Amino acid sequence: MTEVLISAKGLAKNYGKKQALKPTNLEIPAGRIVGVIGANGAGKSTLLNCLLGLSDYEGDLQVMGMNPLMQRAALMEQVCFIADVATLPRWAKVADILDWVAGLHPKFDQAKAVARLKTTTVQLDSKVKSLSKGMIVQVHLAIALAIDARILVLDEPTLGLDIVNRRGFYDAILSDFFDETRTVIITTHQVDEVEPILSHAIFIRDGAVTLDASMDVVAERFLAVDVLDNQKAEAEALRPLYSRSLLGRTTFVFDGVAADHLKAFGEPRRVGLADLFVALAQ
Amino acid sequence: MNKFLTLIRRDMADNRGALVITPMVIAAILLAVTLFATLTGNARFGFDPEDYANAPQNRGAQGQVVIDAENGPATVKRGLDGKITITSADGRTKTLDQTIDPKTKAGIETVLPLGTAVASVLPLVIALITILFVLAGSLHDERKDRTILFWKSMPVSDLQTTSAKLVSIVGVGLFFAFAVTIVLHIAITGLAVATIGNVGITGISAATVFANASKVWTVLAVGLLIYVGWALPVYGWVSMVSAWAPKMPFVAAFAPLFVVPLVYMAIAYRGDDNDAILNALWEPAGRLIGEPMTQGMSNINVPNSENLPSIPVAEILEQLSSSLSEPGFWIGIGVAGAFILAASEIRRRRAL
Numbered sequence: 001m002t003e004v005l006i007s008a009k010g011l012a013k014n015y016g017k018k019q020a021l022k023p024t025n026l027e028i029p030a031g032r033i034v035g036v037i038g039a040n041g042a043g044k045s046t047l048l049n050c051l052l053g054l055s056d057y058e059g060d061l062q063v064m065g066m067n068p069l070m071q072r073a074a075l076m077e078q079v080c081f082i083a084d085v086a087t088l089p090r091w092a093k094v095a096d097i098l099d100w101v102a103g104l105h106p107k108f109d110q111a112k113a114v115a116r117l118k119t120t121t122v123q124l125d126s127k128v129k130s131l132s133k134g135m136i137v138q139v140h141l142a143i144a145l146a147i148d149a150r151i152l153v154l155d156e157p158t159l160g161l162d163i164v165n166r167r168g169f170y171d172a173i174l175s176d177f178f179d180e181t182r183t184v185i186i187t188t189h190q191v192d193e194v195e196p197i198l199s200h201a202i203f204i205r206d207g208a209v210t211l212d213a214s215m216d217v218v219a220e221r222f223l224a225v226d227v228l229d230n231q232k233a234e235a236e237a238l239r240p241l242y243s244r245s246l247l248g249r250t251t252f253v254f255d256g257v258a259a260d261h262l263k264a265f266g267e268p269r270r271v272g273l274a275d276l277f278v279a280l281a282q
Numbered sequence: 283m284n285k286f287l288t289l290i291r292r293d294m295a296d297n298r299g300a301l302v303i304t305p306m307v308i309a310a311i312l313l314a315v316t317l318f319a320t321l322t323g324n325a326r327f328g329f330d331p332e333d334y335a336n337a338p339q340n341r342g343a344q345g346q347v348v349i350d351a352e353n354g355p356a357t358v359k360r361g362l363d364g365k366i367t368i369t370s371a372d373g374r375t376k377t378l379d380q381t382i383d384p385k386t387k388a389g390i391e392t393v394l395p396l397g398t399a400v401a402s403v404l405p406l407v408i409a410l411i412t413i414l415f416v417l418a419g420s421l422h423d424e425r426k427d428r429t430i431l432f433w434k435s436m437p438v439s440d441l442q443t444t445s446a447k448l449v450s451i452v453g454v455g456l457f458f459a460f461a462v463t464i465v466l467h468i469a470i471t472g473l474a475v476a477t478i479g480n481v482g483i484t485g486i487s488a489a490t491v492f493a494n495a496s497k498v499w500t501v502l503a504v505g506l507l508i509y510v511g512w513a514l515p516v517y518g519w520v521s522m523v524s525a526w527a528p529k530m531p532f533v534a535a536f537a538p539l540f541v542v543p544l545v546y547m548a549i550a551y552r553g554d555d556n557d558a559i560l561n562a563l564w565e566p567a568g569r570l571i572g573e574p575m576t577q578g579m580s581n582i583n584v585p586n587s588e589n590l591p592s593i594p595v596a597e598i599l600e601q602l603s604s605s606l607s608e609p610g611f612w613i614g615i616g617v618a619g620a621f622i623l624a625a626s627e628i629r630r631r632r633a634l
Contacts, residue, residue, distance in 0.1 A: 054434055056631045076437040083431035096295060103288030104436040
């Protein structure tokens with residue numbers, strides 16, 4: 001049986017009268033790459049902050065069997081996270097940061113981080129403020145990948161990066177970190193870029209989880225098909241989740257309708273996460 | 283322990299400008315000014331260009347001044363060798379050394395390190411003020427620049443972080459400034475001793491001067507430790523406000539300490555110096571200026587049969603230590619602990 005790394009029951013977070021995260025149940029086992037997808041202010045970062053012990057919450061939450069809020073220090077020996085590109089201290093030198101992490105984190109392999117940075121253009125004696133965004137991400141990535149953690153949490157880690165750096169970032173995560181004993185949780189706006197590497201998707205809208213499914217389930221459950229105008233009535237009878245008319249064709253997205261039923265309209269195809277997110281938001 | 287030391291190293295690097303560079307720059311400026319004054323002022327070493335210009339004519343130094351002495355005007359001159367002579371109204375000339383009796387010289391050996399200590403203490407005084415600003419920003423600035431998200435990804439508890447910031451800023455920061463002050467004191471005292479020798483005063487023992495200086499350092503070190511103990515609740519309060527304040531943490535921390543008593547004075551004070559509420563409201567500010575530990579200091583009775591100046595180390599230390607037996611000191615330590623725990627708890631529950 002696969003080990004469950006994260007378990008939440010009725011997890012909720014309020015900011016005053018605003019409910020940033022509505023009561024949520026989650027189970028995330030080892031060996032998954034989970035995409036947490038939602039619009040700005042939907043509650044993605046709130047969820048991650050709760051998982052990481054960065055803010056208080058209501059409900060039951062166990063990460064690696066620990067209470068994140070009360071046992072964050074112990075938890076961070078097993079969990080590594082990159083919040084975004086701007087959280088490294090700008091006043092510090094790269095070498096100093098590596099020294100401090102080595103002094104603070106028992107599972108940090110400084111030599112590994114240095115070896116990785118030597119393959120980049122980052123100079124160890126550079127101050128963070130003198131580095132480009134891409135270089136800062138390289139430093140943060142080198143630190144994260146040199147920590148022997150079970151869970152890696154990435155909150156918009158490639159925000160502001162160009163396509164080359166974004167792709168290199170995710171390639172490194174896959175090749176140097178991920179295996180069946182570890183889990184990666186990613187929030188990002190660039191859904192299309194992470195979709196190929198995800199094994200699981202969680203959609204959040206207005207603080208509520210609207211989808212929590214593996215990519216296999218998503219592929220089986222949600223199908224899209226382009227329908228001619230003369231068949232629209234028949235397609236609408238199957239109660240599509242969403243429809244979109246463009247260039248003389250109407251695309252319907254269905255939830256739980258068998259592919260055989262849809263073949264009467266055209267060739268059913270898998271729904272991309274971005275399209276599915278829009279469909280579920282309607 | 284390794285983690286705690288790493289946190290202190292990190293915080294010292296973060297605040298290097300305020301805690302390390304500032305005291306060193308102040309000390310360097312003071313030393314440069316002292317050196318400049320020593321070389322060019324009335325106590326110069328004889329390097330004045332005018333002296334050199336007059337040397338071939340063997341006219342002696344022109345650093346000549348007429349003073350009003352008890353028996354009429356006297357002329358004070360410096361020779362090319364730097365030695366000072368005093369010619370009285372009746373024409374008799376003495377070296378400066380001949381005008382100073384051994385008892386006075388013993389007094390100089392005591393007073394000199396005290397005087398130079400006053401001149402050298404500025405880095406420490408500035409540090410006492412600087413740390414209040416640094417401490418007020420310590421837990422606020424990491425939220426402001428979002429680095430808290432990086433530091434919280436490390437397996438370090440909020441209590442360790444909060445405590446390390448307090449120890450690095452107040453402990454290491456202040457005692458580094460103290461060390462700079464001592465080095466500056468040694469340098470300025472050394473210059474003063476050299477100058478005294480240069481103007482021709484003999485019998486001033488550098489060893490005795492520095493032995494007396496070491497007494498000043500002892501008093502200063504113990505006084506600083508006890509001061510920190512008295513001021514600790516204020517430092518704890520500032521840490522807590524830093525963890526909480528959405529903006530302007532320094533104002534948020536210190537406005538209540540000064541505005542509240544002033545408002546009370548404006549509204550309710552009737553001129554009673556024993557007003558318990560007013561005294562309680564002013565207590566934090568009083569602790570910051572060291573008021574509780576200096577009470578009774580003026581009553582120190584120095585046994586001195588020869589009527590010579592002295593540094594009553596034992597009596598001062600006894601007086602300072604006596605403040606440790608006051609309940610207020612230990613209550614303050616407890617309150618400081620509560621504030622630090624509160625700061626840690628606030629940091630735990632809010633990431634940004």
